[in-house]
Amino acid sequence: MNKPEEKQSHQLAEHFFRTEYGRLVSVITRYLGTANVQTAEDIVQETLSKAVDHWQQHGIPPNPQAWLYTTAKNHTLNILKRKSVHRNFEASSRTLTDKSAEWEDFEPTSATLSDNQLKMMFVCCHPALSENSQIALILKILCGFSIAEIAHAFFSSHETINKRLVRGRRQLRENKVAFEIPPDLDQRITIVLKTIYLLFNEGYFPSQKNSLIRYDLCLEAIRLVQLLLAGPTTENKADCHALLALMYLNASRFEARMEEGGLGMDMEKQDRKKWDQDLIQSGIRQLQWAMRAGKSSNFLILATISAHHCIAPNFEATDWPAILALYDQLIVLENSPLVHLNRSVALSKAEGNQKAIAELLQLESRTDIGKHYLFHATLGELYGDENEREKAIGCFEKAIALAGNQRDIALLKKKLMQFVPIR
Template identity: 50%
Template sequence: MKSTGLNKTGELTSHFFRNEYGKLVAVITRYLGSEHVETAEDIVQDALLQATKHWDLHGIPDQPKAWLYTTARNLALNALKRRKHQRAYTFHQTNGTFEVEQLPFSEELIEDSQLKMMFWCCHDSIPEHSRIALILKILSGFSISEIANAFFSNKETINKRLVRGRKQLRNVELDSPNEQDLNHRLQTVLKTIYLLFNEGYLPAIKNQTIRFDLCLEAIRLAQLLSDSQLIPKKADIHALLALMYFNVARFKSRVSKTGELMDLREQDRSKWDKELIQYGIQFLDRVVHGNTLSSYALMATISANHCVAASYDKTDWERILSLYDELLLLEQSPIVQLNRCVVLAEVKGIPSAITKLKDLGTQTDIHRYYLYHFTLAEFYKRDQQWLASKLAYEEALKLSENPRDREILKKKKQALVPNSSSQLS
């Protein structure tokens, strides 16, 4: 049965863009050569454009993925012929479509191509920020705006990073790295996957609550690494998978019936997916524990403590605070310190957390992030400092770009005790 309709076609094409874009770019780049990765991206974008136009006119085919892959393969074949490659490629026409006898697009080949491209983009000659931007753009189909979001940066800066990164890529061979290079580049690959997951878990610009497709794509890429025989040491991979599964398990409780994000205190824990929590525990159990834990293992353990707690009040906050203290020894990031302040409020009280959070705002650039002011507003509200809470909500509103977040902030600000004259502490 075929479906028709512009909205349905647009949704399906968008789905393919997220789920198939990176696969197609990776395998086509393998055939065209690493120096032609931008041509591969153009081919995939052209295939998606053709799909949109054709399906709008004739309806979505019974096997849309096969249709898309055939179109992309034919465009790649044409590109190869135009470049006058030495090898002969043959095809014949049947019922108006090309049956290509070369350029195989098998699942095994696609997975191998994606792995090679992930590590290719993380070559030592490419600056770290450019590496992450390249993977998000080439393998995950991120727009420049979305990449800028992930970095708390702007489009101009990200575009410059991509230009520099692509220039360096032309001098790097697309092959399987040796074990030493592979282990060295793995941390950048994992960092990229985690950024991808976070963009889905808490979208910063689009008016969406959760972008499940991005979170699932991040898990899929991490699973590719976990399944690969090329990577002997997988503790960090398994820790990251555990962290993502613990977070995904809480998705159904994170959104209210009216589409608003729910914080941990408000979530209905009966909606948490016990099967996904078990997946997370299994991956965490596979992490080799030594005298110290990696950042991903610590974050996964923190998330595991939340997932196994019977209720918010019965959460082992002191244990979680100690885990954050360990994490800060490895990663002195403002975001980690912000999250620690939330736990500190449960262990040592709101005044102590407010003091720590205000110090953090003067010592780092976290004050440019709307969630810093949102957290401060929530602390002031719990401490009944109504005017201070109102001002903090207003500052968060100035910095927030997502309509979803702005709506939540407005409602919380309006719900404050009216006509209060409390002053900032």
């Protein structure tokens, strides 16, 4: 295979890793049982590895998805036929022959894949698991996140995330969690939505890639909420609509967030003509449906904040006092350092930079927000606006040291140079 074809096979394999990983794990777990979800993950990893090698040597098959499912099916059948492994499945009511026969007959239709993936979402969010383990499992098993990406989402270490995953898989096994849509649907959907929001954010602000936006992750997050809305009736449909509204509204600004050269562009400088009006209107409709329930939620408030940005004709006309009031409501529901950090931007616009600086310094003294590069970047912007050059330079240097993405580092260096005197 020549170099362009080799590169294409790598790109296609990476694409399928994201789009098919969770579907494959869900389908295989249906047959092996939730006690053996680690085995299902191993099968998928091996299948994707084989895909890269085979496609490089023989070219990309006409139907890559069918190739993946056939390879995964054959590998699973081989495992099911090993008597030593079969002992691990004795708790299942189905026999080995039943499972093998079902796999032989399985066809990866849109309906069957959606049904299995929906069930897998709720398996990962079983109440016997801690919330952190639930989120880590769904990001790893259903969405194909790496340990590094999950650690970034949690502001945690690789070791901590790995322990959560091991603990979560063990709890699935010990509690003999059934692969089904649960009767306590409303209780579990909250954690599912929180996890999907983390997925969208990893696409919107990638931790590992140097690209500004990972569209595949954002689209996958939107697809998962649409899957929930099309699923069984739940009283929390309003939260689903609110999260979908938030993602549509944020996604509407994709094209304007990047300047020539690939660096990010602040909202103040974005060309609003590039904002996708169809997505904005879709987001507003979802927001209106969510509001009809008369229930406040984190997603509803965040979507309303995003709507204020999207409907403002320009940055100066943004209703900052309204946005600040919304952040005050959000803090009642989620009193986290990151919410306070985001609130500081609205505070600076509504009541002045000095007040925002004072609150950020207080926030740093009582939390660990100082470990996050965005804290220092935000503080640097505020000091810069107040012409406190030395303080701005110090903040941007700290932000650069803490940032883990070369794309973010390049943008921070560009901002730093605005305050460094030319010699």
